[in-house]
Amino acid sequence: MLDPIISARGVNVFYGDSQALFDIELDVLPNKVTALIGPSGCGKSTFLRSINRMNDLIPVCRFEGELTLSGQDIYDKSVDVVALRAQVGMVFQKPNPFPKSIFENVAYGLRIHKMCTAKSELQDRVEWSLKSAGLWEEVSHRLDEPGNSLSGGQQQRLCIARAIAVQPKVVLMDEPCSALDPIATAVIEDLIDSLRKDYTIIIVTHSMQQAARISQRTAFFHLGKLVEFGETKTIFTTPKDERTQNYITGRIG
Amino acid sequence: METPHIVKKFDKNLDKIKSVILEMGALVARQLEDASEVLFAYDKKEVRRITELDLMINGFHKDVHSRAEILIVRRQPMAFDLRATLAPIEVARELERVGDYAKTMAAFAETFDESPPASEHIALINEMSAAVLVMLGDVLQAYLTGDIELAANVRAQDLSVDILNDKIRDSATKMAGDSTHDAKACIYVILVAQKLERVGDHITNVSRYINQVYTGDDLKRSL
Amino acid sequence: MIDFGKNAGFDLKGRHRAEARFQWMGKIAIAISLFFLAAMVFTIARDASGIIKQTQIQLQLDLTDATGIAQNNKHPSYGKAVKAALRAQFPKVKKRKDKKRLYGFASPEAGFEIARMIDESPEILGRITKVWVTASDGLDLYLRGKVDMDLPERQRRVSDAERDWIATLQEQGHLRRVFNWGFLTNGDSREPEVAGILSALVGTAYSLAVCFAFAFPVGIGAAIYLEEFAPKSRLSDLIEVNINNLAAVPSIVFGLLGLSMFLGVFGMPRSSPLVGGLVLALMTLPTMIIAARAALRSVPPSFKEGALALGASPVQAVFHHVFPVAMPGMLTGSIVGMAQALGETAPLLMIGMVAFIVDIPTSILEPATALPVQIFLWADSPERAFTEKTAAAIIVLLVFLVSMNLIAILLRRKLETRF
Incomplete structure (x- = not known):
């Protein structure tokens, strides 16, 4: 068995007085796609956003427990959020390219982290990122055009290119296909599968078929608790917990 | 599954498939019963009727298959639902095979009319077909109620059917060997017993599918 | 077939009427505000139209002995020369009171205007030249017909004598109306004819x-x-x-x-x-x-x-x-x-x-x-x-x-x- 890249131990998250996550214990294995599923408000997005500390932006949000990335506690006082987020990229539900050119969108992360000193190096990295995101063929001749001139699926791939440009260890995806049509979704799913060999991917999705298609491991959250976590195949064919069964078969649980 | 599906139509469709299977099962059971009755009381018309029933059974098989197919296309069932959708296809195939054996058995009636088997063999065959019919009844009951214990019981019953088969084979082989009875009759007795044993196996398979639907475990032995 | 024209109890006519009524009210409201805007623009434009042009008066300026003024004064004024020129134009005017009226034809600022002209082209000093200077606001108003000449002479701003002089000046071509650049290029002044923005x-x-x-x-x-x-x-x-x-x-x-x-x-x-x-x-x-x-x-x-x-x-x-x-x-x-x-x-x-x-x-x-x-x-x-x-x-x-x-x-x- 591989060593987990992310492991959560007794994670509790509170929004003010209400508790959003209860004692989450979860190990994410490297170079695998881990899907987080569950009904709305079950805490799966909260857990996802705990991993790159995006929850810090919410003033009333409080975190308890231990969450480690490569063995290092990411909620430790010595951890700089900026450095953490360079290691943990994120792709959002709605494609959100910056209102800048396609090139600048991808180059932004490299610029702020001062990862490329020479201009040619920057261009190479942008090209590499766009190629990895399977977008290069479509945009190589129009890198100066604004990022939002692309189609929805292309925009989302641009956001993925932007996230992987800084070569993070982990890429978090928060329902990346929910705003896309089936074809664009299929392209992204294919991309996620090919990105798996270089990155660890954690994806929140509402589509169980999608989770079944692209993930190797699936975690089912319900009412802030991790109900079941295991091989995707097992979760979707023979789940052990009745709540999981009810949820994935579409029965009210 | 006691909890109703959010899409009521889904539950309805699943129930419909179930009722088609039960209807088919009832028809096959009738066919088998009639075949074992006509076996030693030859009636040409009856044999013809039983043979023609086969077409109807094939129709049921097709119906189940297409219903399951459309359900998968529409709802993409998962876990229990997926098994509950896939199992009827298998069950229908097994039942269809049972029907085939009933048809073949009925065809043997003419031979037995010409060369009647030994009376002890008639009794054993009747015992065997009765046992198989009980198994079929039980497995349909288990399918209807989702009773996996009853399904396990059906698999246990199959052992006695196998024993009966062995018994008939040994006895008929012996009789044919020492020429105490018409050899042709003996050979056909062995064939009938073999068919009934196969029917028992198919019913056992059905009981395995029932178990798989509810537990997710495939009981078929494999590597 | 469904008869869509039929009133099927939905009170369609009433609804259409209500809609038309509302649209009309909206249009009327817009018309009223547009009317007031137009009225405002019109009055302002009408009032302001008077200053597009300004009246100038031509003087036969004798600067033969004015050299001293320029040398001695920091802000020299040629008011005397202006007055002299006006007197020269109408030699028959003798009475003190009439002379004063005559001087009123030119703007009190005319003296400074001449000073500026001399600054620009000093060669006119010591010569007799014809120059155009700004006329007074009274003259300007009269020329634009803003002075009611039907009133008795005592109540008028322009007396009969002045009227005759103006007529003479017009005949001789000594009055003209030019575009009023001064309004945009001058500062404020007590004299409306030269006051600028x-x-x-x-x-x-x-x-x-x-x-x-x-x-x-x-x-x-x-x-x-x-x-x-x-x-x-x-x-x-x-x-x-x-x-x-x-x-x-x-x-x-x-x-x-x-x-x-x-x-x-x-x-x-x-x-x-x-x-x-x-x-x-x-x-x-x-x-x-x-x-x-x-x-x-x-x-x-x-x-x-x-x-x-x-x-x-x-x-x-x-x-x-x-x-x-x-x-x-x-x-x-x-x-x-x-x-x-x-x-x-x-x-x-x-x-x-x-x-x-x-x-x-x-x-x-x-x-x-x-x-x-x-x-x-x-x-x-x-x-x-x-x-x-x-x-x-x-x-x-x-x-x-x-x-x-x-x-x-x-x-x-x-x-x-x-x-």
């Missing part, structure tokens, strides 16, 4: 420049901090409420504040565009902050989120992604706020920008006045010709205002990013 215009421009230079950075800075960084607490709520209240404070209060703060405490020069601009800045600051915050709030939070998720610091996220997108909105908001400031009179009165300023200010520290104040001053003047000046000044103010709004629109078009 330039000093007020420059004063306003300086004030607004100061206002923008101070209020824009401060307002934008405050807005960005409040909107993006300030922790939500009772204090920030209090500040927010107060900013909203400040936007509604009467402008004269800001004038008083400027008077006591900038003039009293800091001792800045009185009547200067610097102080005026600062007071206007104080006044527009709340408006600007509110507009800027609205612009910032309209930026989709996904940009900031995306940047933060890439590892940008909050300041980087705001200044790289939120600020540029909000910029056009903030600029328009500021320009609209400044347009408001442009029309303000009250606070400027408080800090002394109401003074009579003839000279065109060359820096923000010199005394100046502003367009609305100038309008206020002229509207208050007794001379009839100032009514026209007032109207013309209003037009200048409106043009200034419209062009500022136009700049706002253009900036918005140019800078706006679609997302």
Whole structure:
């Protein structure tokens, strides 16, 4: 068995007085796609956003427990959020390219982290990122055009290119296909599968078929608790917990 | 599954498939019963009727298959639902095979009319077909109620059917060997017993599918 | 078949009537407001039309012995030469009272005009030359038919004798009407025929420049901090409420504040565009902050989120992604706020920008006045010709205002990013 890249131990998250996550214990294995599923408000997005500390932006949000990335506690006082987020990229539900050119969108992360000193190096990295995101063929001749001139699926791939440009260890995806049509979704799913060999991917999705298609491991959250976590195949064919069964078969649980 | 599906139509469709299977099962059971009755009381018309029933059974098989197919296309069932959708296809195939054996058995009636088997063999065959019919009844009951214990019981019953088969084979082989009875009759007795044993196996398979639907475990032995 | 024409109990006719009624009411409301706007524009334009041209009178100027005046005086005036020229034109006029009337044909400023001509071309000194000088406002009004000659002579501004002289001058071609550049190039004056708008215009421009230079950075800075960084607490709520209240404070209060703060405490020069601009800045600051915050709030939070998720610091996220997108909105908001400031009179009165300023200010520290104040001053003047000046000044103010709004629109078009 591989060593987990992310492991959560007794994670509790509170929004003010209400508790959003209860004692989450979860190990994410490297170079695998881990899907987080569950009904709305079950805490799966909260857990996802705990991993790159995006929850810090919410003033009333409080975190308890231990969450480690490569063995290092990411909620430790010595951890700089900026450095953490360079290691943990994120792709959002709605494609959100910056209102800048396609090139600048991808180059932004490299610029702020001062990862490329020479201009040619920057261009190479942008090209590499766009190629990895399977977008290069479509945009190589129009890198100066604004990022939002692309189609929805292309925009989302641009956001993925932007996230992987800084070569993070982990890429978090928060329902990346929910705003896309089936074809664009299929392209992204294919991309996620090919990105798996270089990155660890954690994806929140509402589509169980999608989770079944692209993930190797699936975690089912319900009412802030991790109900079941295991091989995707097992979760979707023979789940052990009745709540999981009810949820994935579409029965009210 | 006691909890109703959010899409009521889904539950309805699943129930419909179930009722088609039960209807088919009832028809096959009738066919088998009639075949074992006509076996030693030859009636040409009856044999013809039983043979023609086969077409109807094939129709049921097709119906189940297409219903399951459309359900998968529409709802993409998962876990229990997926098994509950896939199992009827298998069950229908097994039942269809049972029907085939009933048809073949009925065809043997003419031979037995010409060369009647030994009376002890008639009794054993009747015992065997009765046992198989009980198994079929039980497995349909288990399918209807989702009773996996009853399904396990059906698999246990199959052992006695196998024993009966062995018994008939040994006895008929012996009789044919020492020429105490018409050899042709003996050979056909062995064939009938073999068919009934196969029917028992198919019913056992059905009981395995029932178990798989509810537990997710495939009981078929494999590597 | 369904009969769609049939009234099927839905009261369709009633609904259509109600809709038509509402549309008519809307159209009438628009027509009324358009009528008043048109009436305003028409009256102002009519009043102002009089100053498009101005009357000049030609004089046979004898400067043969005027050399001394130029040498001895710092601000030489050739009033005597003007009077002499007028006398020479009408040698029959002998009575003192009549002479005085005759002198009234030329503007009292004519002497200075001649001084300026001499400055430009000194060769006319010591010669007899024909020059055109500005005629008085009375003459101008008469020529434009604004003097009622049906009244008895004693009640008229133009006597019978004057009428005859004017007729003579016209016959000899010594009167002409030319385009009134002076209105745009001169400062204020006691004499309506030479009074111009330039000093007020420059004063306003300086004030607004100061206002923008101070209020824009401060307002934008405050807005960005409040909107993006300030922790939500009772204090920030209090500040927010107060900013909203400040936007509604009467402008004269800001004038008083400027008077006591900038003039009293800091001792800045009185009547200067610097102080005026600062007071206007104080006044527009709340408006600007509110507009800027609205612009910032309209930026989709996904940009900031995306940047933060890439590892940008909050300041980087705001200044790289939120600020540029909000910029056009903030600029328009500021320009609209400044347009408001442009029309303000009250606070400027408080800090002394109401003074009579003839000279065109060359820096923000010199005394100046502003367009609305100038309008206020002229509207208050007794001379009839100032009514026209007032109207013309209003037009200048409106043009200034419209062009500022136009700049706002253009900036918005140019800078706006679609997302």
